[in-house]
Amino acid sequence: MLNTETPDRQHADLDLYPTGELVDTLIGDQFHAVRAVQAASSQIAAAVTAALPRIDAGGRLMYVGAGTSGRLGVLDSVELYPTFSWPHERALALLAGGVDAMFVAVEGAEDDSARGAADLRALNPGRDDVVLLLAASGATPYVLGALRAAAAAGALTIGFANNPDAPVVREAQIGITLDTGPEVISGSTRLKAGTSQKIALNTFSSALMVRLHKVYGNLMVDLKPTNAKLVLRAVRLTMFATGADEAAARAVLEQCDFHVKVAIVALTKKTSIAQARVLLESARGSVRQALAA
Known part of the structure; x- marks a missing residue:
């Protein structure tokens, strides 16, 4: 049995x-x-x-x-x-x-x-x-x-x-x-x-x-903010990763369709949304590698 x-x-x-x-x-x-x-x-x-x-x-x-x-x-x-x-x-x-x-x-x-x-x-x-x-x-x-x-x-x-x-x-x-x-x-x-x-x-x-680089540190940085709770989570994750205040994090997120990875790179490297996307693409989606570039 x-x-x-x-x-x-x-x-x-x-x-x-x-x-x-x-x-x-x-x-x-x-x-x-x-x-x-x-x-x-x-x-x-x-x-x-x-x-x-x-x-x-x-x-x-x-x-x-x-x-x-x-x-x-x-x-x-x-x-x-x-x-x-x-x-x-x-x-x-x-x-x-x-x-x-x-x-x-x-x-x-x-x-x-x-x-x-x-x-x-x-x-x-x-x-x-x-x-x-x-x-x-x-x-x-x-x-x-x-x-x-x-x-x-x-x-x-x-x-x-x-x-x-x-x-x-x-x-x-x-x-x-x-x-x-x-x-x-x-x-x-x-x-x-x-x-x-x-x-x-x-x-x-x-x-x-x-x-597959869906996580940066231990932060869930590739989520889809499909509801109000997840939008707030995206803001908090961006704040945790960059040290930005809520207003700054939300402003950048609104420019990149609430893509947390892009917002983290743009804020940390003080670059444009377009350049942040290029850096992430070159790094095959790795926030850590994009920040080191």
């Missing part, structure tokens, strides 16, 4: 726990997710290193999963645009059962390996693409079908699973095992298995974006 499906003997009387103890148990069990991701840190770093040249060459990130794993992949793909201005067309997600499965469970869809392969092939994967394959069990047919189609197309395949020696980890070019063990509610991999996948995806995509 898979670890994720094995009943947790430590909590065999979970339904009898007083509410306070029940809540403490559910929270405490989540710490296993953090430890599982920590144990896989070298594999996650290897995945970032392998993905970087492909993405830097114009490749796409493609997430594939079913159920909770698939929804977590969708979430990571969607959040890259507002956080890092990552183009929508370069962060694609496949969820077994299609878009409707984001909101209503389509349980049988995960058993269709042929559909997984067909859905992946429909994205026309190439050698510069990076395919992230997520399955708590590590053996979901839909995900394995997509993995094999991605591998046949020459894409980089990165497999995430919550059980040791799982097929999705064995068959992927880079396998990442998040060994979270038995769930406190037996088999409910939306709990710590899902938490570990969320942490791992956050870590992978954030580290990749740092390497």
